[in-house]
Amino acid sequence: MSSEEPSRSPPSVGALTSVFHVYRVERDDDEIRYIGEPLIPAGDLSKEVAPLFAQRGYDVSVTRRHGDGSPAPYALVAEPESPGIDGIPWGNLVMFVLTVATTLYAGTMWYYIDIAGDPLNLLRAWPFTAAVLGVLATHELGHYVMSRYHGVDASLPYFIPVPPPIGTMGAVIRMRGQIPSRKALFDIGVAGPLAGLAATMAVTVIGLHLDPIAVPEQAIQAAEGGASIRFNDPLLLTLLADLVGQPTGYGEGLAVNPVVFGGWVGMFVTFLNLIPVGQLDGGHILRATLGPRQETVAAAVPGVLFAMAGGLYFLTEYTQSTILWGIWGVLALVMVRAGSATPLREDSLGVGRLAIAALTFALGALCFMPIPIEIVLA
Template sequence: MSPDEPANSPPSVGALTSVFHVYRVERDDDEIRYIGEPLISPGNLSTEVGPLFARRGYDVSVTRRHGDGGPAPYALVAEPESVGIDGIPWGNIVMLVLTVATTLYAGTWWYYIDIAGDPLNLLRAWPFTAAVLGVLATHELGHYVMSRYHGVDASLPYFIPVPPPIGTMGAIIRMRGQIPSRKALFDIGVAGPLAGLAATIAVTVVGLHLDPIAVPEQALQAADEGASIKFNDPLLLTLLADLVGQPTDYPRGLAVNPVVFGGWVGMFVTFLNLIPVGQLDGGHILRAALGQRQETVAAAVPGVLFAMAGGLYFLTEYTQSTILWGIWGVIALVMVQAGSATPLREGSIGMKRLALAGLTFVLGALCFMPVPIEIVVP
């Protein structure tokens, strides 16, 4: 850097000469595009130049240019880092606070806590909130850590608040720029489900050892006289309960501790994320494992989901699950059309990663429930 060059200015063309031959530089407001050709493997380019741009306060991504007719097939796209106002990620914080509030409120349903007389009773539902958000945060931080490890710019998690009975739709992170290689794509994709599943198992085992909840007589009478919601157990939850010698069903008047439901949420989220299509974690893992052949498998996924919805509709009375899998069939169809992530560098991920991919999908299958939720009518 020249002594006269401001510390927060973008890198000069000369600073990139060892790794990237620049034909021209384009500016669009705060975005700067270095158009040119890599002098090293494109898959390694973002890792090489990332620290240089980061020191100047810029995020950088590598993009492939198509159809412009020029000799420069790549672009380094630099944008000023944006972590919030005054360096604080306020968007992430606000979403987290809202989700803590909605999950606390959802927890009052499961603990049968009355907040009408004292709103601060809401805080008594903290174990449920800690279980649900702990599982979701661990899942997303798995993606975040591996994204940073491979030099892919990623945001902190954004939690999504919704009304009870769960209080959240999960969390997401945003990744900017292309993923350098199939190995990086695999590592980023698999880290979330495996980290989240480890947290899910821990939360479930803890919850199974906690005392059951006493169900008030009013709630029992309401269930006797009207419809109630039942959450069915996946095989993994049943196996964990058998392993630790704890029940998941209790006699009338008692219910399993709500912390166990936090584990249930983690298992359900794990299965949905591992559906092998599009930008879901399962889509990333399959794309990394099979390369472009993944498209053949992904194309069959919507049909499988629609067939499952149809089977439940014609062969059972589980209308809610019919709607659920029908909706996911539509989502999968849209994701197939949108396509999967495309890494800059192709190449085999190796037998160890392939074995880990298989193990991850097996664990995801243990979290599967054909009828996750059912409405019980007396």
Template structure:
């Protein structure tokens, strides 16, 4: 399409006139190129035109030259609008394969927790399904919280990617990939907070169920340090967390809830691209850089204190996360298009979420010793 004609499902030229003077509209495959000159600075231009294209389900960027197609006259620019696709384009095979591998990984680890011998009967692997359901239920619910809110705010995001790893957990967690820009602080907050709150809801359910199941014996000495939230759930249900018999621990389903609490605390660290980083960026704007800078120092300080007070392998996790936090702080948070302040209700929800996160914290999570 040449000339100034614009399809009916895209912004009209006159809707852009206050921020971008359009000389011509062209197509380049599925893209629309609005060729012209900015009438305002690039920051103001983005704030003006991005929400407009977002309403028409387009992602837009300002380019000196288009990636393909006819060359522009010297000094001209193009607003390159590409249709957004929020649905699934075919079967997400990578997600499916990783999910299947993670199911197998957690089943394998679950057989260790339950003391199941799969040597003579490989199908007995399936008997560890409660552990797998608990762990993946908590992780999956957390990530689906992010995904649902992303779809609600029309931000392009992938389905969860589970990460198989045959450790004591059977997995290294799950993530979703955000492919679209965040329109405003409300969307950034909602997407960031939805994961921890949804995950904690699943964690509470899984933990209560697990506390009512029979304890098990494990072939190693394992000491869990219980976060406040787990202690509260134990008190409410009247179920114990410790047993006098050697190597006897609570049902592995409870460990799925314990893992959910631990991951929630880590995700709520207020730095970079973590959920906590999204939440504080939405709550406090660009002032969060000060908070993010303090997080690595706090983690290194916690690790150093515990190393002196309780020398042991379990404290090294805080040094590892201190290094990770440094990288996340350097990369910076996600900046929304519209940086208008957050409303009071969301601010209150944010504070409550961080308090719940603190209830999931324990300084030395796990201590393991050879039997």
């Protein structure tokens, strides 16, 4: 493709003639849309044109047009690159710093650190923060790396700060444009859970080898006189503890090292992300493996979650878990209505990727906890 035009102007129609037949060009503020049809497989188009647009300071995505009666089924959507002010992704950095602060504060609760006398004691909770954010960052960077590999525009992770007991709701990346193929959709979807689980298992094993935390007497007395929160262990955590010969529970006055809780967070986040519906990682994997038939499976997911919530309500006293799975049932219902990602090319995955899909869902099942959290009354 030719690259004669000025370096900061969008590519001309002539520069695209070898790979994309342009019917017309539309402009909307800074966004430029080249309407036409590809002359090469649509799934390869983004990779082919991305370098040309990047040379001129533009991000480009490929979108498929539906139902407008146009003979042009595709559009190349170009927007000026916006990495942040002065080239720095300030939004990502601000969210990350806030999340570091909230997880440090949450960590002081698990380490029983008093920050009233010296706020700098907050920094003593850094192992908890490193464990939680390390797991979440590895998960999202798995998505990011595979998105870039397949030529899909993706942002750096945005971390979400919340109050204790965890200090974060996780992290997300933003992807623009359409996924080029089912293989790309699968690779992007599965990379996060597998990378995150590798980090989760490493963090858990490290935490199990660290010394337990001494619980202050006043904390024990407060628990005996009121309510306390108990985080139940998923099967994967129990298996790892048995494998390395370390306990997950201690006698009165001792608690497992908070780094282990970082692994617990990773396992819980992994299971939720692998729920096979909508834009969740599990939804991407399911769509890639089953194609359009995944809608039948996804439609049953909200019913399963509602049934689990109902069973817990009628058969147990764990109201908080009933509410948790009821909320996720509603979220799943919304995601079913919104639909899943639709790749540009419906290629088959092959036996290797199908085996990886089965392994990933099996590992996700080991992270499942019907009752993740209990509120224990004295």
